[in-house]
Every structure is written in C-alpha cells, then in structure tokens.
Amino acid sequence: MTGGQALVAALEAHGTTTVFGIPGTHNLPVYSALAHSGIRHVLTRHEQGAGFAADGWARAGGSPGVCLTTTGPAVLNAATAVAQAYSDSVPVLLVSPGMPLRHPAAGNGFLHEVKDQRAALAAVVARSDRVTSVEEIPLAVAHAFATMTGGRPRPVHLEIPLDLLDETAPVRIAAPLAMPVSLPDPAALAAAARLLTQAQRPLIVAGGGAAGAAAELRQLAERLGAPVVTTANGKGVLPDAHPLAIGAGLHHAAVRALAAGSDVILAVGTELAPADLWYGPLEPGGPLIRIDVDAKATTANAVPDVAVVADAAAALSVLLGQLRPLPPGPARAATERAATARAGLQADARTExxxxxxxxxxxxxxxxxxxxxxxxxxxxxxxxxxxxxxxxxxxxxxxxxxxxxxxxxxxxxxxxxxxxxxxxxxxxxxxxxxxxxxxxxxxxxxxxxxxxxxxxxxxxxxxxxxxxxxxxxxxxxxxxxxxxxxxxxxxxxxxxxxxxxxxxxxxxxxxxxxxxxxxxxxxxxxxxx
The missing domain is CATH 3.40.50.970 (Thiamin diphosphate (ThDP)-binding fold, Pyr/PP domains)
Structure with missing residues (x-):
C-alpha cells in the first residue's frame, strides 16, 4: 500500500473514527486514502481550529484526538493548539507531511519549506518523530498512541516525508500496544496510608490526572471524610452536589485557609501549578502526599512528604483497601467541615x-x-x-x-x-x-x-x-x-x-x-x- 494508505489503515487500527484537518498540496495522498476509509474527516477553517477541535474531542471523549495538516505554515498554525494540549496533558496526534527524504539539508526554497519543521514541533509536544520509510509508518502510529495512552497523556507529532505518501511498499499494520498500568510502590503507599489513617482533618486536591479515577476518588473521600477541591482540569471529578465537594479554584482564600487547617493533604493528578494557584503556593498545615503517573509531577512546585508514582485509579484502589471507613460521628463532622469550606469558596467565587x-x-x-x-x-x-x-x-x-x-x-x-x-x-x-x-x-x-x-x-x-x-x-x-x-x-x-x-x-x-x-x-x- 502507499504511505497515505498505511497511515489511514494504522489510524483505523487504533480506533480513530474522526480526524480534524485541512487538505493541502502535500497531504493529498492521505486524503485519497481517507475517502476510502471509515474515518470521518472534519474540515475546519484554520489548522489551529483543527488542533483545538482534536483537543476538545480528546478531553470530552477520553480518547486521543487526531489533527491532520499539510506542511510548513499549516503545521505551524496547529502548533499553538498542541502546545495547549501539552500544557493540559491532552492526547492529540498531529500528523503532517515533511520535506522529501533527500531534501537538501540547507534547503532550496521548496514549497512550504521550514528550516526544521520536526524540531519546531518537538519544542511544544511530548515527542516529534519523522519516519524514513513506508514500512515504518504503522509502527510510528503505534508508538504515538502508546505515548499518548501510556503514562501522562500528551500530544505527539508525526512527520511523514511527502514523497513517502505516494510510494508503495509491503506494509504490516501494527496492532495497538497494550500499555501496562503504572502500579504504586507498596512502601510508598503504606507510608501514605499511615499518614491518612492518623489524619483528623484531611484534604484532597484533585487535578485533571484524576479524571479516570473518579469512582475511586469518591470512595476514598468518603472513607476519609476528606473535603475535595479541584483544579480547573479536575472540575467534576467529584460532582459538585456531593456533600464532600468544595468546588473548583485553588486560588480562593477559603481554599488556602482550608489547606492551612488540614493536617494531611492528598494531591491526586495535579502539578499544583501557578496557573491554578494564581497567588502563590498553598501552605499545608501538615504532610503532603502526592499521587501522579508522572514522576516529575510528584515534585513539581511542592516537594511531598510521600510521593506515589502510579496510575491514579490503581493507587487509590489499593489505598482504599488499607483504610477503614469512618464511624458515624466523625463522618458527620467531616460533612460539616466540608459544608463550611464550600460556603467559604462559594462566597469567594460569588464576589470574584x-x-x-x-x-x-x-x-x-x-x-x-x-x-x-x-x-x-x-x-x-x-x-x-x-x-x-x-x-x-x-x-x-x-x-x-x-x-x-x-x-x-x-x-x-x-x-x-x-x-x-x-x-x-x-x-x-x-x-x-x-x-x-x-x-x-x-x-x-x-x-x-x-x-x-x-x-x-x-x-x-x-x-x-x-x-x-x-x-x-x-x-x-x-x-x-x-x-x-x-x-x-x-x-x-x-x-x-x-x-x-x-x-x-x-x-x-x-x-x-x-x-x-x-x-x-x-x-x-x-x-x-
């Protein structure tokens, strides 16, 4: 099959049903293959719009979004969108053609030529790969999806030299790689359980990394009697109608007071980023426990007393087995504490x-x-x-x-x-x-x-x-x-x-x-x- 056909077949093998993009001179072989596939193509009016639409697809639907552009100005138009996806840990695959395999290293004024297109995208995504053969295309797609779905989800750019898109070669489509769930270290989880068992006034801070662990987080909050406050990307992980839900917005004075009065804080799937905190870091009143699938994120912006590097759902599930349910008296007190904190946040929010x-x-x-x-x-x-x-x-x-x-x-x-x-x-x-x-x-x-x-x-x-x-x-x-x-x-x-x-x-x-x-x-x- 051609390189364009190999790309489309590989996307279909990975469950892609929708692609956002704009056709151009250099990606026409891909569009030829799309026309004979089961993938729906959504024509946006600008490549940045295509990238943002792929981001919205991924956030709302929970599966990677795919954006398809042509070379040069088109892929650079999409750069802002994938940079936003990187910032917010959203799995978006940006596919573009690149200069031909034997294109002069110093350039020669080729249509849509960019000095180093792959490097430009590498600066704003998790990885930017350029293939060098038709046979490699399905493997590169499999690797891209593995990057996006294994560990911290972030965008990937795949560049295919434009002359490969019409070139024909024997191709074997690679099946999706089964990515292992990152399991918690037993010693780290035991240390976290000890702190939470001793806590009288725990607090949970949930970020976007907890989106796939909503059920486990709710159960843990109820078992601990812990109020839950979320970042912007964590909003909705615990429904706002839940009696332990405080709401979203780490920057509010009520949240800062709650953190200062908590004897243990459990942060799940959040960098505790300045973009969420606005006015400086939280000042915990006790030990800080962090759970994140990204090891670097467990120490970003605040060094924890206990770091658990693991998938949030897996870690919380194991942690639940090490904690006992609250008796009725403390459970009522926890609900009252949460109600007070929620009223404080809502007052701050209404004023703001x-x-x-x-x-x-x-x-x-x-x-x-x-x-x-x-x-x-x-x-x-x-x-x-x-x-x-x-x-x-x-x-x-x-x-x-x-x-x-x-x-x-x-x-x-x-x-x-x-x-x-x-x-x-x-x-x-x-x-x-x-x-x-x-x-x-x-x-x-x-x-x-x-x-x-x-x-x-x-x-x-x-x-x-x-x-x-x-x-x-x-x-x-x-x-x-x-x-x-x-x-x-x-x-x-x-x-x-x-x-x-x-x-x-x-x-x-x-x-x-x-x-x-x-x-x-x-x-x-x-x-x-």
Whole structure:
C-alpha cells in the first residue's frame, strides 16, 4: 500500500473514527486514502481550529484526538493548539507531511519549506518523530498512541516525508500496544496510608490526572471524610452536589485557609501549578502526599512528604483497601467541615465572579447534569464560570489553563460535540478571543451542530485593560470596535441572537440547543450579571 494508505489503515487500527484537518498540496495522498476509509474527516477553517477541535474531542471523549495538516505554515498554525494540549496533558496526534527524504539539508526554497519543521514541533509536544520509510509508518502510529495512552497523556507529532505518501511498499499494520498500568510502590503507599489513617482533618486536591479515577476518588473521600477541591482540569471529578465537594479554584482564600487547617493533604493528578494557584503556593498545615503517573509531577512546585508514582485509579484502589471507613460521628463532622469550606469558596467565587453570576446560572440551567462546557481564556470563564458553574462529571469543563491561549472555546466545543453528540455542549467566549477562531462558526454550521456560542462583549481585551490600570500605566491598545456579531454569525450559516441580559441568554439557550445549526448569542458584559 502507499504511505497515505498505511497511515489511514494504522489510524483505523487504533480506533480513530474522526480526524480534524485541512487538505493541502502535500497531504493529498492521505486524503485519497481517507475517502476510502471509515474515518470521518472534519474540515475546519484554520489548522489551529483543527488542533483545538482534536483537543476538545480528546478531553470530552477520553480518547486521543487526531489533527491532520499539510506542511510548513499549516503545521505551524496547529502548533499553538498542541502546545495547549501539552500544557493540559491532552492526547492529540498531529500528523503532517515533511520535506522529501533527500531534501537538501540547507534547503532550496521548496514549497512550504521550514528550516526544521520536526524540531519546531518537538519544542511544544511530548515527542516529534519523522519516519524514513513506508514500512515504518504503522509502527510510528503505534508508538504515538502508546505515548499518548501510556503514562501522562500528551500530544505527539508525526512527520511523514511527502514523497513517502505516494510510494508503495509491503506494509504490516501494527496492532495497538497494550500499555501496562503504572502500579504504586507498596512502601510508598503504606507510608501514605499511615499518614491518612492518623489524619483528623484531611484534604484532597484533585487535578485533571484524576479524571479516570473518579469512582475511586469518591470512595476514598468518603472513607476519609476528606473535603475535595479541584483544579480547573479536575472540575467534576467529584460532582459538585456531593456533600464532600468544595468546588473548583485553588486560588480562593477559603481554599488556602482550608489547606492551612488540614493536617494531611492528598494531591491526586495535579502539578499544583501557578496557573491554578494564581497567588502563590498553598501552605499545608501538615504532610503532603502526592499521587501522579508522572514522576516529575510528584515534585513539581511542592516537594511531598510521600510521593506515589502510579496510575491514579490503581493507587487509590489499593489505598482504599488499607483504610477503614469512618464511624458515624466523625463522618458527620467531616460533612460539616466540608459544608463550611464550600460556603467559604462559594462566597469567594460569588464576589470574584459577581459580574457574570446571571450568565453562569443561565449556562447551568441549559447544560444540566450531562452537559459539556467549553470556555475560552476570558474573564467570564476564569472569574465567572470556573468556580460558579456546577460540574456533575469529569471531562465536562474544557478550559485552556496553563498555556492560556485565546480562541480555544468554539473549536474545542465542536470537537466535544462530535465526541459526545447526545450531550448538550455550550461554548463561552469574550469578544476579543472569539475573533481568533471565529471562522470555525462556518465549520460548525457545515456540520449542522446545535451549538450555542455565547459571546460576552466588554469592548476589547478586558483583562489586559484592567492590568494596565492596576499598574497605573496608560491604558491603550486594548479597545476593539465590535463587529456586528449577530450578522457575522448569520453570514457564516449560523443563527444570531442579541441578548440584552442574562435572562435573555437563558431564554435563548434551549432553542439554540435544539436547532439545526450553531447559534451565536451576543450579550454585553453589563448584562451578564
């Protein structure tokens, strides 16, 4: 088979059902093979949108997303998306052609030539591999999926020299590699169990690495009587309605006070990153235990008293067997402690997000218990939705933490809706961030997705405007004369609605979730509360 056919066959062998991308001169052999495969191709309007959509697919659906670009500017357009995926530990495979096998090392002005394309991508992904034969392509795909699904999930780039895509060779498609579950060291787990058994006021901090261990984490929290607070990516690991759930947002004063008053903290699947903490590290009132599949992450930002390097579900499952259930009296006290902490976080969140409380209530009503929220790096999201929008399940709150890119929400929502077609999905953007990927409204319209895209308009880059003012700097270069967003949406094949306030947003959302195309709902920030 040809190199293009080998790639597509290998992707199918690894369970790929959807690929996001744009065809170009150098990847046409792949598109020829796709046309004869069972893989659905989703045509985005920009390669960054394709990368974000693959990210949204992976986060919401729990399986690797695949992005396909051509060479040079196309793959570099997708670089921001895979850099965000790396930051948030999301498994995305970016496949691109590269220069021919015998391309001059010094370059010669070939179409889409980049000085060192593979190295450029290697700087922002877990690994960037270039194959040198058709026979190697299926093996490289198998290795990429092994990297993405074994240990800490992160993106991989695969470069295939463009002349190999039409070259024919005998090929054997490699089956998916069965990756072993990382099991905990018994001594480390015993040490953790001793500390937790002695604890009177334990606390659990859950990150995105706990998404696959939701059941075990809930059982452990109940056995310990431990309140659970989450990072942005951990939001929903314990449903917010659970009596031990505190909510999301490690930066709140109530969380810092809770940590300081806890005699043991168990951090699961989190780097305790500055992007989550905002105002400096937590100051635990007792020993710190960390569980993470990535050894480096167990010491990132805070050196633990006990480090358990293991799959979160495997470690928590074994740990459960070493702990006894709480008697009724301490269990009631634990629930009361959690209720006090939750009330504190909610008070902090309402104060911080006051401007957007009506909007978050409208979103909560529309999403219900099965919904998926895809937010952009916008004030309405990180001040409003992060801690005020309830989450009911893991993988339901998609947000570009860490790298903090703009333009993420809409294309990520497209990927999420395709991964979970029966779930309501809503995107939230600011007026500035939407313009980074607004063209993906056309992609969503072509797919006939019932996707509400709520745009909170504050007339520019509101966060940067505020930071300039806080520094007593001249406030400039942040004002954005607004386009007519409603007309723009309609011109791209979507519905467009003007909402004067949060009540109007709430009224528009049910119809937007039931129609045959995306609906942009434009609301001024002054009406979002």
């Amino acid at each position: 997000g006051n401007r957007w409380l009506g909007l978050t209530a409208a979103l909560a009503g529309a999403l219900g218990p099965e919904g998926v929220f895809a937010g952009d790096s916008t004030m309405a999201c990180y001040y409003g939705a992060l801690s005020n929008l309830p989450a009911h399940r893991p993988r339901s709150f998609l947000y570009p933490t860490g790298l903090g890119t703009l333009g993420y929400g809409l294309p990520a929502a497209i990927g999420a809706k395709l991964a979970r077609p029966d779930a309501p999905v809503v995107a939230l953007h600011g007026d500035g961030g939407l313009m980074f990927t607004v063209a993906e409204l056309a992609a969503a319209a072509a797919l006939r997705l019932p996707l509400p895209v709520v745009v909170v308009d504050n007339g520019g880059y509101g966060e940067i405007r505020a930071e300039m003012a806080d520094r007593d700097d001249p406030v400039h270069a942040v004002e954005l004369p607004a386009p007519d967003f409603v007309t723009l949406a309609r011109s791209l094949g979507c519905h467009g609605v003007r909402a004067a306030d949060a009540a109007a947003v709430a009224a528009a959302l049910p119809a937007a979730l039931a129609t045959d195309r995306p609906t942009l709902i434009h609301v001024p920030e002054s009406g979002a509360h």
